[in-house]
Amino acid sequence: MNNSVGNTARLIGAGLRALLVLTLICGVIYPLAVTGIAQALFNDKANGSEIKDESGNVVGSSLIGQTYDLPKKDPNDAEEAARPDLKWFQPRPSNGLGANSVNTQYSLILSGATNKAADNPDLVQLVTEAKDAVIADNSTATYEVKAQDVPADAVTSSGSGLDPNISPQYAELQIHRVAERNELDVKQVAELVADHTTGRTLGFMGEPRVNVLELNAALKALTKS
Amino acid sequence: MSPVLAGVLQLLALIAALALAYRPLGDHMARVYSSEKHYKPEKWIYKAIGANPSAEMRWPAYLRGVLAFSAVSVLFLYALQRAQGILPGSLGFSAIDPDQAFNTAASFVANTNWQSYYGEQAMGHVVQTGGLAVQNFVSAAVGMAVAVALVRGFARSRTGELGNFWADLVRGTVRILLPIAVIGAIILVACGAIQNFAGIHEVGQFMGGAQQWNGGAVASQEVIKELGTNGGGYFNANSAHPFENPTPFSNLFEIFLILVIPFALTRTFGRMVGSLRQGYAILATMATIWLGFTALMMWTEFTHHGPAFDVAGGAMEGKETRFGVGASAIFSVATTLTSTGAVNSFHSSYTGLGGGIQLLGMQLGEIAPGGVGSGLYGMLVMAIIAVFIAGLMVGRTPEYLGKKIGTREIKFAACYILITPALVLCFTAAAMALPTPPHSMLNSGAHGFSEVLYAYTSGANNNGSAFAGLNADTQWYNSTIGIAMLLGRFLPMVFVLALAGSLAEQKPVPETAGTLRTDKPLYTGLLVGTILIVTGLTYFPALALGPLAEGLAS
Structure with a gap:
């Protein structure tokens, strides 16, 4: 023993x-x-691929998606729905993002997806509302967005909630609105989108995409000039 | 180019890369586990352990080594998380609660990496890098060691000796995993994965204000998370997070890392038993199932049936723009057919049938190609079942690789294949029958049931991916999934090692005209059929209540 x-x-x-x-x-x-x-x-990459504006201020990471919303009417109201600032190109929805629930001395963003199934009524409602909003927001006096023009990425949340990209279709759909709001020529904005569209790596890996932060930074530079 | 064609081309590129790595890596691993030579740094390690790496072990001794090392690992990882509040280098994060700390410790030691915590808000640098990432290495090395012990059981005769556990553990870590991890981590950083030890810091935003971010040794952990088929993400969003998986290339590279060792181990097996053709037969079985599942998954995701996807016009919920549907589907099959469980897109938001494919992939026992080591030993157990069934049909004593499959062997194999389904179905039934556990379901109906079934399937099969709608951070789920993961990992290992010992003691039987040729396509077909039938019969009723009901309804 x-x-x-x-x-x-x-x-x-x-x-x-x-x-x-x-x-x-x-x-x-x-x-x-x-x-x-x-x-x-x-x-640069090991520290998060940060990008700076002309004055040298960090405006975020080229890999991490952001929101481009108007300031809240009441900054203390957590329930207040965000209103997109239509001057800027808008990213994908991010309904799966969360705020940290432990170690609350910090205010960290919790990456994540909605995890909602295709037959979940909540998801059907979210997608339907997002689609209506995309159509309403992007239709201008001279340009009408049709339901079948709205790509899937414009109305669904990504896996991380931090998707930095949108599809070229979604970017193109926003061109008329962005041009109107910034009093720019549609052609100029279209060129900007074309310049910021990345194709598939080596022609076949992944999907074509547009980096929203880089695009908006270029747009800002254009409006200033 | 259409997204479907791009998806197919990515799959072909992946196959080409795996084919290129197959011979050199498989042969390298065979040399690592067969060599008599100990390198100088390894001798220092053995000295520190106090073990003689040349001493042969019989199966009980080998098993005791596996269990002692793993038990110490669970306790150490538990203690590390419980002490996080006072550990320096932990970003000021508080200690993890006991039930969650147990769940996480069991999860990482069992090579499962089920996570009921949010990485970015709960785990500091020391626990992530010094605790979780270490288990990503060593739990993978333990899996490979057990697989190699079984292969030695086939290769050796009239001995009970299966090698030395400490030597296999150390060699697997320093000669196989570590060199690939170093190179892979640098490649991931070059793509944009972060690698620093920054504290929580503020980063400016375009619209003003700032976001708080934590840094971390992400690339170094990401690479071993895939290579060791572990799957536990640094961040909650796992490999969908742009800091873990920044580009379409990094995505394909990560899928390659997941699959490369499990596939190449079939070459190692062929080398060690002295017949490469036997290894190819196993490889063909794995590849057939993997390709079939990938094709099915791409089909169902591209056709995207489901109410929400009909409105959206595509199954992009929970998927990243840079990967799209094709590369997401390839990743999700690779992760559920191995014991990885990393995700680059969220499984709960796949189509009903897509979710069923993921579930079935895990329920096959993760053998096509399976986890590092566990995939090979799981597949070899199925190979024994297949020759047994063939033997029954023709009324001959079955044999495999010159070893008789007698009563003893078939009992061990049968116990092996019964454990995991028993754990999955019993725990799922208990969770559905008890009053409170069902409250954790996010979705209702068939999909809600799938969430619970998925959780126990993932735990008991040591996968670790989730239908993350389920709120699994409750005492019930933390405890029961923790137990399912430990039993689902170590009980099968007991039977594998017992089987290996029994095989190694036999004297080889000469091949005759009546011997079933196990290196021919006919046998590969038989093996694929056996796997699908055994799994199908076991899980069909449960699958019918969940994903099948959902898939047929939409």
Whole structure:
């Protein structure tokens, strides 16, 4: 009996020592070495691909989507629905984003999706309302948006809620509105969208897309000039 | 180019990359586990452990090593999370509650990476990097070690010796996983994944004001999360988060990382048993199922039946623009047919049939190609069942790779395939029957049932992906899924190692004219059929209540 207790203790001891050594290798040396190399070779990317405006202020990360809403009427009202600032290109909906529920000394964004199923009545309602809003917001006196022109990404929330991109179709659909609100020529804005459209990587990987933050930053520069 | 064609081309590129890596990686792994030589740094590690890496172990000793190491790992990871509040380098985050800490510890040690917490708000640098990421390495190495022990059982005769657990664990980590992880992490950073140890910091916004972000060693954790088929994301959105998976290329690269070791292990197997053709037969079985599932998934997602998708005009809910439907479908099949569970798009918002494909993929036991190690040993157990069934049909004692499949062997194999379904179905039934657990469901009806079935399927099969509508951060789900993950990981290992010991003791039987050729397409067909029938019969009633009901209704 004593012998088997001793054997077990020896075995557990070996397990613990193995774990500690491997923790040192895989949990300390490895991440530090990778961080060192990453910071030296890809400093900008390793720190979040931040982009700055002309005055040098950071306006966000090119990888992380933002909202372009009007200021709230009552800043303290958490329930107040956000109203898009139609001067700017609008991103995809992000109904799955959350705010942190623990460690509340911070105000962190919780990435995430709605997780709602296709037959969930809430999702059907969200999509229907989003579609109506996209049609209403983007139709101008001279340009009418039809229901079949609205692409799926314009009315659905992404997986992360932080999707930095929209489809080229959704960007094109917003051109007339953006031009009107900024008193710019439609052609100028269309060129801007074309310049900021990224095709598939090597022609076949992923989907064509437009980075909303980069597009809006370029739009801002254009309106200022 | 149409999105469908782009999806098919991405799949072809993936197949080409996997084919290129197959021989060199498979042969490398065979050398790693067969070599007599210990490198100098490895000798230091063995010295620290206090183990003799050249001492052969019989199956009970090998199993004791697996269990002792894993038990210590659970306790260590639990303690680390409970102590987070006082650990430096933890962003000032508080300690994790006991039930969630147990669930997370069980989850990462069992190579499951089910997460009932939100990474960005709960886990600081020390727990993520020094705790969770370490288990991503070592739990994968344990899986490979057990698989290699089973392969040695087939390859060796008239001995009970299966190798040395400590040597297999250390070699798998430092000679296979670590070198690929270093290169892979740098590639991911080059794509845009972050890699820093910044604290919570403010980043300016276009419309004014600022957002709070936490930094982290994301790329280094992301790469091993895929390579070790673990799947636990740094952020809640997992591989849909742009900091984990920034570009279409990084996405394809991550799918490659998920699949490369499980597929290449069939080459390792062929090398070690002395017949590459036997390895190809197993590879063909895995590839057939994987391709079939991927084709089905792409079809159902591109045709997008479902009320919300009809209005939207596409199944883009929970999917990222840069990946689109095609690359999301490929990822989701790769993650559920292996034990990964990482997601680049949210499974709960897939079409009804898409959700069914994900569930069935896990319920196959994750063997096509399966988790690192666990996929190979799971598939070899099914291979034994298949020769047994063939043997019954012709009335001969079945044999596989020159070993008789007798009463003892078939008992171990049968126990292996019964454990996981028993865990899944019993826990799901209990959760549905008890008064409070159903309150956690986000969606109602068939989809709500699927959420619960998915959770236990994912846990017991060590997948870790979620129909995340379910609020699993309750004491009931944290505890029961935690137990399901541990039992679903380690009980099968007991039977695999017992089986390996029993096979290694046998003397080989010579091949005769009546021996079923297990390296021919006929056998591959038989094996695919066996897998589908065994799984189908086990889970059909449960699937009919969930995804089938939903898929047929819409």
